[in-house]
Structures are given as C-alpha cells and as structure tokens.
Amino acid sequence: MTMKQHVLALFAALAVLTGVTVAPQVAAASPHRAAALAAAKPCTTTWEVTGRKVAVRRPAWNDGPVATTTSPVHHYLHRGDRVxxxxxAVARTESGPAYRKCGKTGxxxxxxxGGQVPQTCLKRVR
Structure with missing residues (x-):
C-alpha cells in the first residue's frame, strides 16, 4: 500500500468515525486540483444488500482504518436495504482473504x- 493510499484510507476511516463528510481527494490533492475536485458531484453509487443480515462494523481504536470480522457492530442491514x-477499504492479509461472509471470501x-460492510454482501445497483 502506497503512502497516498494509506492516507486516503485514514481519511475515510476518520470520516466514518466522526460522522464528518470529508473528500479525501481534496485533502490530498495539489492546490491547483483542489478547486476542480471540490466541484465534483457527490457520491451517487448505490449498493443493495444481498446477505440476510449484514453487520455494519466500525474499526476499533486498535484495528486500524479497516474493519475486521471482530470489530464492534454499529448496526445491521437486511436483505434489500440500499446504501x-x-x-x-482494502484489508490486506498475509495468508489469504480477510473474511468469509455471505458465502464468499473477500x-x-x-x-x-455508520461503518464498513463486506463487499461480498452487496450488489451494485447504479
């Protein structure tokens, strides 16, 4: 993981934990690009939950910026919910996938x- 990717992951985790919406690209961009990125459209990518009951987890203070399967649960999403x-966030491990959820590894x-959800439990809608 490069330094820039690490910083972007930290910004994303900080935004989730504090509830503040921060555009990490603006913070990491040069001053010339900051104005162009600030005018970018807000996020509109929608995902539908395919799992039966999926936990939204927040990384613990000692977990780092990416959630784990043992991170505290913030709330649950149910099949058909859209987020x-x-x-x-990419969970790097030395010995294979980071989790097995919703019948798949990832x-x-x-x-x-509110937190982070395994991507294997989501399906992109638009």
Missing part, C-alpha cells in the same frame, strides 16, 4: 454511513 458508497470493505 450509498463510493469508498472501499478482502474489500465498502465504507457506508
């Missing part, structure tokens, strides 16, 4: 309002 997410966590 908006344009940010993904290492990508979608940042949604």
């Amino acid at each position: 908006t997410s344009c940010t993904v 290492s990508l966590w979608r940042v949604v309002p």
Whole structure:
C-alpha cells in the first residue's frame, strides 16, 4: 500500500468515525486540483444488500482504518436495504482473504454511513 493510499484510507476511516463528510481527494490533492475536485458531484453509487443480515462494523481504536470480522457492530442491514458508497477499504492479509461472509471470501470493505460492510454482501445497483 502506497503512502497516498494509506492516507486516503485514514481519511475515510476518520470520516466514518466522526460522522464528518470529508473528500479525501481534496485533502490530498495539489492546490491547483483542489478547486476542480471540490466541484465534483457527490457520491451517487448505490449498493443493495444481498446477505440476510449484514453487520455494519466500525474499526476499533486498535484495528486500524479497516474493519475486521471482530470489530464492534454499529448496526445491521437486511436483505434489500440500499446504501450509498463510493469508498472501499482494502484489508490486506498475509495468508489469504480477510473474511468469509455471505458465502464468499473477500478482502474489500465498502465504507457506508455508520461503518464498513463486506463487499461480498452487496450488489451494485447504479
């Protein structure tokens, strides 16, 4: 993971934990690009929950910026619920996938309002 990716992941985790919406691209961009990025459209990518009952987890203070399967649960999503997410957090491990949820293995966590959800439990709608 490059330094820039690490910083962007930290910004995303900080935004989730504090409830503040921060555009990490604006914070990491040069001053010339900041104005163009600030005028960008807000996130409109919608995901539908395919799992029966999926936990939205917040990374614990000692977990780092990406949630784990043992991170505290913030709330649950149920099949058919729709959430908006344009940010993904990657859980890197040395020995294979980071989790097995909704019948699949994976290492990508979608940042949604309230925390992070395994991407294998979501289906992109638009």
